[in-house]
Amino acid sequence: MTQATDMRPSVPMDADIIIVGCGPAGMTAAIELAEANRSVIVLDMQPTPGGQIFRNLEDNISQQSSDRQALLAALGPAYRAGADLIRRFRASSRIDYRPLTTVWEVRPDGTVGWLRGMDAGYLRATTVILAHGAMERPVPFPGWTLPGVMTAGSVQTLLKAGNLKPTGNVVLAGTGPLLLLLATQLHKLGVKPTLIARTDRFSDGLRAMRYLRRNGLLPVVKGLGWLAQLKRSGVRMTSGVSDLAAEGERKVEAVSFTVKGRRVRQPCDLLVVHDGIVPAIDIPNGAGLALQWDQTNASWRPRTTSDGLASSALPPDLQPERCVVRITGDARRIGGAEATIAHGRLTAQAILAELRKGDGISSKSQQAVDRTLSVRPFLDAAFPPGLSAKLPDDNTIVCRCEELTAGALREKIRAGFGNMDALRGETRCGMGPCQGRNCMITAARLIEEDRGACGSTPPVFRGRPPIRPLPLGALAGLTGLDPSATELLTLEDKPEHDVEATSDVPAE
Amino acid sequence: MSRQSETALIIGAGLQGCSIALFLARAGWNVTLLDKNVAGRHASSVNAGGLRMLMRDWREYPLSQRAMEHWVHLDRLVGEKAADACEVRLGVSQIGLALDEAEMSWAVGRAEDMKKRGLGEEELLSREDVRTLLPGVSENALGGLISRRDGHANPAAATRAFREAAVAAGARIVENCRVLGLERVRGGGWRAETSFGQHEGGVLINCGGAWGARVAAMAGQTLPLKTVAPSMMVTARTQPFLTPVVIGIDRPLSFKQSAVGSLVIGGGILGKPCPDQDTSFTVMDRMPQSAAATLEAFPALAHVPVLRTWTGLEGATPDGIPVIGPGQGTPDLWHVFGFCGHGFQLSPAVGEAVAKSLVSGTLEATLAPFDCGRFASRVAA
Ligand SMILES: Cc1cc2nc3c(=O)[nH]c(=O)nc-3n(C[C@H](O)[C@H](O)[C@H](O)COP(=O)(O)OP(=O)(O)OC[C@H]3O[C@@H](n4cnc5c(N)ncnc54)[C@H](O)[C@@H]3O)c2cc1C
Numbered sequence: 031m032t033q034a035t036d037m038r039p040s041v042p043m044d045a046d047i048i049i050v051g052c053g054p055a056g057m058t059a060a061i062e063l064a065e066a067n068r069s070v071i072v073l074d075m076q077p078t079p080g081g082q083i084f085r086n087l088e089d090n091i092s093q094q095s096s097d098r099q100a101l102l103a104a105l106g107p108a109y110r111a112g113a114d115l116i117r118r119f120r121a122s123s124r125i126d127y128r129p130l131t132t133v134w135e136v137r138p139d140g141t142v143g144w145l146r147g148m149d150a151g152y153l154r155a156t157t158v159i160l161a162h163g164a165m166e167r168p169v170p171f172p173g174w175t176l177p178g179v180m181t182a183g184s185v186q187t188l189l190k191a192g193n194l195k196p197t198g199n200v201v202l203a204g205t206g207p208l209l210l211l212l213a214t215q216l217h218k219l220g221v222k223p224t225l226i227a228r229t230d231r232f233s234d235g236l237r238a239m240r241y242l243r244r245n246g247l248l249p250v251v252k253g254l255g256w257l258a259q260l261k262r263s264g265v266r267m268t269s270g271v272s273d274l275a276a277e278g279e280r281k282v283e284a285v286s287f288t289v290k291g292r293r294v295r296q297p298c299d300l301l302v303v304h305d306g307i308v309p310a311i312d313i314p315n316g317a318g319l320a321l322q323w324d325q326t327n328a329s330w331r332p333r334t335t336s337d338g339l340a341s342s343a344l345p346p347d348l349q350p351e352r353c354v355v356r357i358t359g360d361a362r363r364i365g366g367a368e369a370t371i372a373h374g375r376l377t378a379q380a381i382l383a384e385l386r387k388g389d390g391i392s393s394k395s396q397q398a399v400d401r402t403l404s405v406r407p408f409l410d411a412a413f414p415p416g417l418s419a420k421l422p423d424d425n426t427i428v429c430r431c432e433e434l435t436a437g438a439l440r441e442k443i444r445a446g447f448g449n450m451d452a453l454r455g456e457t458r459c460g461m462g463p464c465q466g467r468n469c470m471i472t473a474a475r476l477i478e479e480d481r482g483a484c485g486s487t488p489p490v491f492r493g494r495p496p497i498r499p500l501p502l503g504a505l506a507g508l509t510g511l512d513p514s515a516t517e518l519l520t521l522e523d524k525p526e527h528d529v530e531a532t533s534d535v536p537a538e
Numbered sequence: 539m540s541r542q543s544e545t546a547l548i549i550g551a552g553l554q555g556c557s558i559a560l561f562l563a564r565a566g567w568n569v570t571l572l573d574k575n576v577a578g579r580h581a582s583s584v585n586a587g588g589l590r591m592l593m594r595d596w597r598e599y600p601l602s603q604r605a606m607e608h609w610v611h612l613d614r615l616v617g618e619k620a621a622d623a624c625e626v627r628l629g630v631s632q633i634g635l636a637l638d639e640a641e642m643s644w645a646v647g648r649a650e651d652m653k654k655r656g657l658g659e660e661e662l663l664s665r666e667d668v669r670t671l672l673p674g675v676s677e678n679a680l681g682g683l684i685s686r687r688d689g690h691a692n693p694a695a696a697t698r699a700f701r702e703a704a705v706a707a708g709a710r711i712v713e714n715c716r717v718l719g720l721e722r723v724r725g726g727g728w729r730a731e732t733s734f735g736q737h738e739g740g741v742l743i744n745c746g747g748a749w750g751a752r753v754a755a756m757a758g759q760t761l762p763l764k765t766v767a768p769s770m771m772v773t774a775r776t777q778p779f780l781t782p783v784v785i786g787i788d789r790p791l792s793f794k795q796s797a798v799g800s801l802v803i804g805g806g807i808l809g810k811p812c813p814d815q816d817t818s819f820t821v822m823d824r825m826p827q828s829a830a831a832t833l834e835a836f837p838a839l840a841h842v843p844v845l846r847t848w849t850g851l852e853g854a855t856p857d858g859i860p861v862i863g864p865g866q867g868t869p870d871l872w873h874v875f876g877f878c879g880h881g882f883q884l885s886p887a888v889g890e891a892v893a894k895s896l897v898s899g900t901l902e903a904t905l906a907p908f909d910c911g912r913f914a915s916r917v918a919a
Contacts, residue, residue: 461846
């Protein structure tokens with residue numbers, strides 16, 4: 031975005047396609063493209079392929095120890111199912127896989143900034159696929175920054191990558207399939223949750239029934255199975271809870287919430303929260319790509335064509351000639367593993383068709399996408415955003431990096447900082463290490479609240495590189511620069527000094 | 539209603555526009571400020587907040603000295619509460635660090651030069667001095683220059699403080715109001731055609747910042763100005779280790795540690811200016827040079843992560859100092875822009891001197907070096 035396209039011919043291409051993210055969507059697209067003889071670079075933060083869902087799968091399968099076997103059994107067949115995909119991905123010689131690599135800038139013209147350890151640089155390709163996935167919906171509530179409060183995703187990560195199980199009194203709160211799945215997995219590992227406090231209600235489930243499609247029955251049956259299992263084993267579950275709060279001095283000691291008009295307090299050692307997952311928009315927003323507001327999911331997602339082509343939202347004369355970024359998988363639209371595999375394939379086929387090396391999108395691929403997404407309307411209706419449904423009260427911290435409360439932000443918004451970037455400049459909200467990933471949505475909603483706006487696309491912080499922390503030393507040694515852009519331009523204001531030469535002008 | 543000559547129409551509600559408005563309104567003038575965005579949206583709010591006399595062009599010195607007095611007593615200008623919010627830290631000093639022989643000999647010459655002029659703010663620092671003052675400084679540091687009274691402030695808060703004080707003094711601010719054309723009013727004064735109606739004033743003051751030359755052109759005056767976009771970056775918080783602001787002599791470096799521990803790094807590396815879009819972009823391909831300059835001065839910081847970069851739009855004149863004064867042959871049209879990346883510190887003194895000159899009808903002596911005439915501007919027919 032900071033480079034004009036006319037500069038591009040001077041910079042060599044590093045691959046045909048760069049893929050950001052090595053989850054099911056990224057791996058599927060990479061395999062498909064490599065099989066069609068395209069050169070592919072895959073960048074991923076994790077040490078091994080798999081993404082969130084298949085995290086650390088190779089290692090967990092290869093270890094024979096009994097606790098790993100127990101873990102595999104608890105994580106279930108859906109986890110194991112990734113093994114074949116990972117094997118095919120590893121086997122492809124045309125895929126240049128670069129693990130432990132963090133992407134900190136993407137430009138619509140196909141330039142990608144990467145960081146690995148203390149090395150950083152730019153890579154360029156004819157097409158870039160963003161398959162960087164989703165994140166858990168950030169939910170500020172009283173006490174959410176206390177030690178002992180975690181999200182379901184991070185608990186699952188500890189299970190998969192570290193085989194670390196929580197101990198003590200575990201309470202799960204929130205909504206969504208992941209919450210129930212995690213509860214089942216924990217239970218299988220011998221950690222029986224004390225309580226599952228769900229924000230969704232029975233009526234949500236009933237309302238969702240009208241969105242049930244035959245193709246989407248399987249996941250629903252699976253979910254009902256988890257529920258039945260939890261019930262059978264006597265895990266307590268309430269639904270329709272609201273006003274969640276974590277209590278404790280130095281760490282969480284109890285959780286409280288309102289249910290049926292009554293305030294309930296439950297002591298706990300670990301509070302696991304989850305409010306559904308949303309596309310991670312930090313990279314698209316940083317790239318200046320167009321976003322759209324998804325009302326049902328109360329989240330942003332990138333605006334793309336059905337085969338994933340993104341569009342630039344930069345002003346017309348800042349736009350590259352062509353936006354070569356495509357977005358696939360959960361980064362485009364939340365769908366779960368199967369849906370992301372289907373869309374990853376579709377995206378690859380669209381690119382091949384564009385490069386005239388493929389037959390285009392097969393009807394089978396399109397059908398697979400439609401089929402795997404068909405359960406979404408049901409899930410969206412059954413598990414609406416809960417913990418985040420109400421905006422936090424004045425005392426609740428919104429930006430945890432800078433410890434800013436909703437009250438502090440509201441005050442600034444009322445004082446005229448009703449623009450995201452102005453608010454950020456004024457309060458430092460979104461300037462900490464999370465770079466806005468956790469607070470942006472709440473800050474945007476607080477601005478909307480002040481304006482009395484609803485239903486529109488909430489404003490975003492203008493994304494600026496680096497969107498992930500980049501050590502000074504790595505930046506100093508940045509490689510792959512665009513020679514035409516690196517020319518050092520500085521504001522030359524070092525004064526001349528030569529008192530004799532200028533002595534005709536009197537000093538004041 | 540005041541007489542026509544006592545009405546001012548100011549274009550641009552940045553710090554310069556707001557400061558002038560404040561002093562003029564306090565002098566009883568009827569002041570209207572127009573801004574195409576919101577007040578302070580541009581350079582004034584996003585700059586490095588450096589309150590620096592160090593290494594200034596000597597022609598700016600008297601104005602800069604006066605400005606320092608205002609910063610010291612900011613509460614008298616904008617009120618105690620607003621002044622508090624501005625986080626003015628003076629006396630922490632700014633240091634020009636010499637990292638090679640050429641820079642050191644420039645510093646020696648500069649110190650002598652300033653002494654000859656009777657401007658004693660800058661002292662020479664030895665190798666040992668910089669080690670004591672700057673823990674963690676590179677082995678290569680040979681010394682430098684220090685200006686002990688210098689420091690920094692919060693630019694966004696300062697701009698707001700001046701804006702609010704101007705409003706409290708009676709100035710009117712019209713935001714989201716883009717000036718599209720200018721014409722003389724028969725019988726004196728100027729009329730601005732804007733995206734938000736017409737506005738008139740006996741005196742027109744062009745505080746258009748990076749767009750100053752465009753505004754001048756609307757009045758038929760040609761002034762040389764380059765639009766530039768100086769870049770900044772900020773890191774994660776680190777242990778507090780540094781109080782002074784460190785700037786480079788021949789290197790693109792301006793470096794300080796904020797109260798919360800983050801490092802704020804500037805130094806004038808330019809991004810991509812997009813004045814037509816009211817924005818600018820960081821060119822990351824140039825930022826390695828900024829990072830390298832920082833590490834040259836403080837090698838131990840290699841692992842500190844940069845979290846964010848940003849840029850702001852500023853106007854640069856050919857000789858590195860601003861234009862402040864009436865246009866050629868137009869005593870009722872003033873140009874106040876082209877601060878070349880160091881106008882934040884000057885702003886209270888600029889406001890005062892411009893207002894005094896307009897009220898008295900005689901140009902303040904401190905403004906003499908900034909005459910527009912030095913660029914032999916042509917007045918269009
Ligand atoms: C990154 C950066 C770092 C800096 N660091 C420092 C520092 O450390 N110390 C220091 O002293 N200085 C610093 N500066 C310089 C300082 O910020 C500027 O010199 C100063 O803010 C200029 O103020 P201004 O009011 O002239 O300009 P601005 O704040 O840019 O205001 C100009 C205003 O004019 C308006 N305008 C323009 N055209 C029109 C039109 N047609 N109609 C209506 N409105 C219009 C604009 O919208 C804008 O609000 C830095 C600058 C930058 C960009």
